[in-house]
Amino acid sequence: MEKYFSKTTDEALKNFDVTLSGLTSTRASEILNTVGENILNEKEKKSIFSVFVEQFKDLLVIILIIAAIISAMTGNMESTFVIIAVIILNAILGTIQYVKAEQSLDSLKALSAPNAKVIRDGVKIEIPSKDVVPGDILILEAGDLVVADGRILENFSLKVNESSLTGESESVDKFSEVIDKDEVALGDQKNMVFSSSLVTYGRATVLVTNTGMNTELGKIASLMESTQEKTTPLQASLNDFSKKLAIAIMGICVIVFGLSIYRGTDILDSLMFAVALAVAAIPEALSSIVTIVLAIGTQSMAKENAIIKKLKAVEGLGCVSVICSDKTGTLTQNKMTVKKIFVDNKLIDANKIDTDNSDVSFLLTSSVLCNDSTSIDGNEIGDPTEVALVNLAHKYSINEIECRNTHERLKEIPFDSDRKLMSTLHNIDGKNIMITKGALDVLLDRVTSIKTSNGTNAFTNNDKININNTNRELSSQGLRVLAFAYKELTEDRELSLEDEDNFTFLGLISMIDPPREESKAAVSDCIKASIKPIMITGDHKITASAIAKEIGILQDGDLAVEGLELDKMSDAELNSKLKHISVYARVSPEHKIRIVEAWQNKGKIVAMTGDGVNDAPALKQADIGIAMGITGTEVSKDAASMILTDDNFATIVKSVTNGRNIYANIKNSIKFLLSGNMSGILAVLYSSLLALPVPFAAVHLLFINLLTDSLPAIAIGMEKSKRDVLKDKPRDANESILTKDFITDICLQGLLIGIFTMTSYHIGLATGNHGIAMTMAFSTLCLARLFHGFNCRGKKSIFALGVFSNKFSWIAFISGVILINAVLLIPVLQGLFEITPLTTNEMLLIHLLAFIPTLIIQLVKVVRGFIETKNETVNPNNIDNDKTKAHAA
């Protein structure tokens, strides 16, 4: 393997036959074809065959095989055949579900895969990281994820965090010079960067030397587990529940079997009883229904601009009770326009600037020089704050390219949101001038003189008061204010943070960043949903408060707190004020962690947005870390559990609504499955206790559990997102899905269906033909469960939910009814499913008996809905009360 750290940059470039203008796209694709994509081979995926085989390792399948053997022993070969066919069909369906869910996770992963900036055909472009090839010229900037190994060609104060490789948590300074040694440890190869490292500061141009499995990361990749977790807490707890339930059921089966034998029933018949009970009771679809509903849910969330990176975030979203959001770009449009400038103690409208004034023109020139953005022919690249400055200059015929060529940038200290400043060094009229722009409160304390029309004067207290008053006036209009200052250096030398002092004040530039139109409604939705929205911003307190008031985050009695004040607060003090603080201004990313932790200590589930490189720890600390898809750094996206592709606060609220709905849908599907099973169990137990003959054959229960029950369960999971859920309080994260109400509903609804199934069974028994009784019990149970699918669509009656609003539930119902009627009426199927033909009257009766439980459940829902609406109208203050409660979270 080549040791690029010991090669000069020219030698390295020569090795790949490439220059700083990068590869041509043709050559890049040739290399891509030879070396392959820049990806790590993940832990080997299970083959479809092994997934298929795994489906047979299920408790239910074992019971079914026992049932098949017993059926064969009793001479019922058709039943044996049907059971085996159903087992195979079930395995095929299970395999398809698994593969689909995997595909859906993979497509989500692809959506959140990182991009890389490279130079191809002489132009800087952004490409998916998988397309990066050895020989590419990679551009790294603060916040980027290093996507391949490479030799640094040009270095501008690059600092990289390599902890994922070396374990060293501090960022390391890099350089581009040769290391003249034979062997150098990875952590000391300071002229190299390695895949999976994070750029925390500065920028660099890098020659890609290795990609994919050939990178240092690739070498250890075989030791790494895939990061995508496969089971969510809900799935895990349901799996656990299923296991416990299965054991309990086995116990009951043994008792039922013993009871039958004790009564002198034939051994095989007794076994059939036990098997029927087991088949009726085991909720085999439980875990897979969660997977399917989560997969469907995350796909539809992706269409609504929220990419879920960690599945458990979907469940978490339903519990969120605090949303901490950045202001700029998330609550506001991030479309900045300069409104006013302040020079020489005068506030000037941005439309009425006189560039003949040398101070004004110096301010505009400085705003273009100390600036990384470009805005050429409407093509805006860079930070919108900076783009606004370039646009202002253009308006007054200052050409950014000309200006930057005339006064070339010699050195720089990049902007970072902790320091809130940016400095650049230029040659202006033969002098080395350092221009600094940033937050006024940070800059003002470092000013010692001021530029006015009378020349440069000492900075007086009056000047300071004047500037602060102007700042207050501008900020209270919601304007973002940037301050500009400069100083002369004696020589062209590297800049250090100590240089950012002893400035001459130049002026202020203020710009408007209007709130997003949707923000106000989204904030009000939050409050309705008992979620506390909080603004956390690097901007000035007055600006932040003005915007927060406009969109409803800062209400009467709420507090706005600055980072500095927060530093002075003890934990106890913060804790007591926490509920009332709606705006945190002038905060650094470190403050975000303290805010999240304070809320988490109160037992709240916190969603937090972040876009910068320093936001990663807070995003990890939050229960739901949310990164910005458009403006967010790769580092923040890497740390987040969800990415907003539109950077919009309203999308977070929509996602919370979706999270709550997905959870409700899963819960409803589970209720449907468990209440249906409950009715089967009760019917079998009832017959066993009353010493009646067994009411169902194993194939009957199989038919219901595996064929007619699956579709309605999935249809319930696909119920459309309802805004109604916003009226509820956030779910308690520690609350088990099996709440008392939930279990009561399952038992009562199961009992109701069980009663009508047994009524049908008794009517059948009265004919003196056990075959008719079994057929009637089976078909009533099957149809009742199909009807029951409508009951489980939501809390409300089907009329309130919209009779036809879920077309899938109708498809599931109609296909189920067709299936059961086919089995009842078609002679071949009758034979296979142990059906005794019924008369027309009996057919009508089973449909009627099956419908009655749903009729009763729906009537109860209609009455309950009526009472609830009446209560709401009687006490209209309810909603306001809720709002106040919510705001106090």
Ligand code: ATP
């Ligand atoms: P958010 O609400 O997303 O935290 P923000 O943009 O206000 O957004 P930062 O980007 O951390 O937060 O900016 C903090 C402060 O730093 C701003 O209020 C501004 O005064 C100053 N600032 C912002 N961008 C620049 C820049 N490019 N150069 C110099 N100073 C800047």
